[in-house]
Amino acid sequence: MSAGAVAKFEDSFAQWLGVKSAFAFWKGRVAMYAILKSIGVGEGDEVILPGYTCVMDVNPIKYLGAKPVYVDIEPVTYNMDVNLLEEKITPKTKVIVAQHTYGYPCDMDAIMDIAGRHDIPVVEDCCLALGSKYKGKLCGTFGVASYWSFQWNKPFTTGIGGMITTDDSGLAEKIEALCRERLLQPSAKASLMLAVQRMVYRLFIFPRTTAFATSMFRWLTKRGVVIGSSTTCEFEPTMADDFFMGISDRQARAGLRQIKKIKKNISHRRKMKPIYDNLLKQAGWETPEIPDYMDPVLVRYPVRVADKARAIAEAPRHFVELGTWFECPLHPIETPMGMYGYYDGMCPVAEQACREVVNLPTHPRAKQATAVRSANFVQSIGEASPPNAHRLP
Ligand SMILES: Cc1ncc(COP(=O)(O)O)c(C=O)c1O
Incomplete structure (x- = not known):
């Protein structure tokens, strides 16, 4: 096909x-x-x-x-x-x-x-x-x-x-x-390798194992053993010869399987936000107030912590799937931003968010117990201080 x-x-x-x-x-x-x-x-x-x-x-x-x-x-x-x-x-x-x-x-x-x-x-x-x-x-x-x-x-x-x-x-x-x-087509090897990676992901990647799996994945990507999300040359603004590439049949079939689950996926994610909001509110944290006409389905639950570096360092030991984006205004942090016309101080609110925000899982493998463990963990780190505005103008 x-x-x-x-x-x-x-x-x-x-x-x-x-x-x-x-x-x-x-x-x-x-x-x-x-x-x-x-x-x-x-x-x-x-x-x-x-x-x-x-x-x-x-x-x-x-x-x-x-x-x-x-x-x-x-x-x-x-x-x-x-x-x-x-x-x-x-x-x-x-x-x-x-x-x-x-x-x-x-x-x-x-x-x-x-x-x-x-x-x-x-x-x-x-x-x-x-x-x-x-x-x-x-x-x-x-x-x-x-x-x-x-x-x-x-x-x-x-x-x-x-x-x-x-x-x-x-x-x-x-x-x-x-x-x-x-449009170029992905090679059979790349498509197969990605299919194997998807299988590993399905079988082994859960909120408790993500931290270990992510560091393993990055290590293997750097050595060219697996297909990573970004190649080294993509950290510079020069387009690689094989950049403009289409999707493989295998990826498309995986996508079709995901579309069958799309309603369940969205409804799960929609429920995760109030769960996190309530857990943090109960602990006395301020949570964002957004108008009713905004109905977010969060890919991750962002939260501001007092010490982001400590949170990142300690999360794996607590089996918490802690996301770090965005670590700088043009994530990830290794990128020299001047190459992209960004200089420190250009977007101060974003820069503060980069220093404070970590994010927690909302995907279908993250259950109520995951939310409780994750919320307890960020509470142990503490809320960013002084608190930010939590209400839209
Ligand atoms: C907000 C946003 N837009 C676009 C992209 C690019 O998506 P992709 O990794 O599929 O190229 C990313 C990457 O993670 C992203 O975070």
Whole structure:
């Protein structure tokens, strides 16, 4: 079978979201690249995005010769502070990227209003926001296009993987033409290796084993034994020859299996947020207050701790699956951010979040007992002080 599984995966995903077209890729970052390229982003253009992201989200902008322009975040949802957005717009602004961080929906009314007044397309980064809604509407259905990630720690996984969704027929035609012309196919070896990794993941990776498995995985990735989420060359803004790659049939079949479980997955994650909120409230912690019209489905539960370094060091001993993103405004921390036009102090709220925020599991393997163990652990570390604003303006 060839295009069959991939086309089916694309159709099922588009159907789930309720949009006309979907295009699957090797990774989410490839999907982002295809959108920007098809919109016509090129040399000297500017792309606005939050200064609290993954550097793999910035690479596609740099690959196209464009300039990333960073907007600071607000401290409750960790999303772009819409009050700072308009001042970043210039005649060179070509796209605004609305990243729904951790699954918290961006303030889409404000973003769409500002973008509309300046006639700038909005692209949604939905890599962390499968099933989140804003005013009853699914994230991923506001902008001209959206992209999604199916990497290991994303809302659902095909090992690695990505998707574009769009309702814009003109843009879909351009993406299709670009793929016809340039899209590479993963090798049989890479596809098989990823299938083996997915099996290992299914059998052995649980909240108690994640810390050990992650360090093992990183060690093996560095030695080229397994397929990691990012290759070393992706920590510099130079595009590798084999970057623009499609998804394999095996990944697509894994994706189709995940789509069958999508409702259960989303409803589990939706329930995890109030569980964590209540556990922390009972311990006297402040938890974020968001308006009712934001219905987040969190990929991870972010929480601010007094000593992030200690939390990271101690979590494995307590069998706690502690996430560290984002460790710097363009995660991960090894990346020299000047290469990407980010300099210390550009986004102070994001920088503070990088120092304080860790995140806890919400995925279907994390149960009530996992939440209790994780919440107890962060309580042992202590709440970030002085407390931050926990309410949106
Ligand atoms: C917010 C965000 N967007 C995009 C990406 C890129 O996704 P992928 O790893 O599938 O390329 C990431 C990476 O982890 C991310 O955290």
